Amino acid sequence: MKKSLLSVLIPGMLAIALSAQDATRGGALYKQQCSSCHGDALQGRSGPPLAGGDFRSRWPAADLIDKIKNTMPLDNPGKLTGGQAADLSAYIQQANAATPAVAAAPTSEFAPTGNLNQLMRGIMFPNSNILFTVQTHDPAEKKKAGNAATADGGFNWSMWGSDLYPGWDIVDYAAIALADSAPLLLTPGRRCENGKPVPVNDPDWIRFTKEMSDVGKAAYRASQTRDQQKVSDITGDVADACLHCHQVFRDRFRRGAGRGAGAASNKELRCTKN
Ligand code: HEC
Ligand code: HEC
Incomplete structure (x- = not known):
């Protein structure tokens, strides 16, 4: 993710405030467009869970934004703006920061790539x-x-x-x-x-x-x-x-x-x- 000019000028506090705001907007958008498939608590429904396991290590921020922007929502992809995808990514990452980083999923150098x-x-x-x-x-x-x-x-x-x-x-x-x-x-x-x-x-x-x-x-x-x-x-x-x-x-x-x-x-x- 590109650093915003403000977060470079005033590191720390403002950066946190900005990402928290992103996450809040992302949370609202998530409820509208994503929760039907990924669950209200990101626990997964017809779509996979978006928290826990090895999610964090598989999806660094920049890749997560691209994944969301290019392929989600699965039934209507390509409509989200970069800003919306960034908000959603911030929200999902915030939720993942609260879950244990140690993956429950098996760790292997040859972990599967595709579903x-x-x-x-x-x-x-x-x-x-x-x-x-x-x-x-x-x-x-x-x-x-x-x-x-x-x-x-x-x-x-x-x-x-x-x-x-x-x-x-x-x-x-x-x-x-x-x-x-x-x-x-x-x-x-x-x-x-x-x-x-x-x-x-x-x-x-x-x-x-x-x-x-x-x-x-x-x-x-x-x-x-x-x-x-x-x-x-x-x-x-x-x-x-x-x-x-x-x-x-x-x-x-x-x-x-x-x-x-x-x-x-x-x-x-x-x-x-x-
Ligand atoms: C119609 C159901 C559906 C909706 C709505 C939907 N998704 Fe998905 N999503 C899926 C499915 C199925 C997959 C697994 C296949 C894939 O990765 O393309 C997936 C995969 C993902 C992944 C990758 C998960 C992983 O573990 O690799 C992310 C991140 C994600 N979705 C985010 C979102 C976000 C954010 C939204 C809302 C903007 C959204 N999805 C809306 C069905 C959906
Ligand atoms: C051991 C079980 C198993 C075997 C063997 C198997 N499949 Fe599958 N296949 C599945 C399951 C389960 C799914 C659904 C996967 C999912 O939803 O992620 C699937 C999905 C598929 C799909 C995707 C369907 C879609 O919705 O697009 C295709 C194509 C497919 N299989 C072809 C084959 C072919 C051809 C063979 C034989 C050479 C085969 N499969 C053997 C279990 C199997």
Whole structure:
């Protein structure tokens, strides 16, 4: 955060007065725009808690202001002014100053960066899509991607770099990515988007993680045969491995809301079983 001229001229008292004022304005704004998802006491609801744990060390002031300004409120981002984001940050930091600095969350040099949804979208989703593509496309007949920047409407992770490796190698890498990223589902300290901890000690969760790892290994073996049909056949097992876990831990439906497409899944229940 840039120092204001006044706080440089009259350090100490005035700086405290200024930040207290910011925090008060931030508190009012927080109630209007943030508490519905993050809770009245920053304890978290459908959004993660904004106090305690390792929050303070993960979000230095300047980064926190950027995070808020660019991505929050989640359902209507980009509308806050820099001043409002700074007020909100001051309010959240004041609340965190009152909570113990020693993190309850496990401290590790390899602490997770993303929530579970982000991990799924970043690794599991694109790599299983590559495997599913084998159902309809022979990897041996990989077409030239052309200019990836324009061929498919712009930035696209299935086009970008697709000229670098032969088609079957890409299938290998996708299978390996699924198998070897499975342990990331067990990293302590990761949270789901709703703020609930990923249930890394739950026996069902561990079983489903193992299933994904095993199916990734099986897909790799199939890919090594360079037989399109064999890989195509195994994609059913890949889909099942994803589905088995999603049925229990992700796609939680409100009672009476139906289960078909369009039924609202209850995000607050994700990552829990009851
Ligand atoms: C519609 C629900 C919703 C609203 C409203 C909302 N948030 Fe969030 N917020 C989330 C979710 C979900 C996440 C986790 C995903 C992410 O980081 O983008 C999150 C993440 C955050 C984080 C990062 C937390 C962490 O531990 O990394 C901060 C800080 C935050 N929100 C601040 C705010 C502030 C300040 C407001 C009000 C201006 C706000 N949010 C409004 C849902 C919401
Ligand atoms: C061990 C359990 C588990 C396994 C295995 C698993 N997922 Fe997930 N997945 C989840 C949970 C729980 C969520 C919701 C995460 C959250 O809300 O933060 C999720 C979310 C997702 C999302 C994001 C959904 C959204 O709302 O945008 C995608 C995409 C996804 N998973 C794809 C996959 C694919 C593909 C596989 C199989 C290769 C897979 N997942 C395997 C538990 C699992």
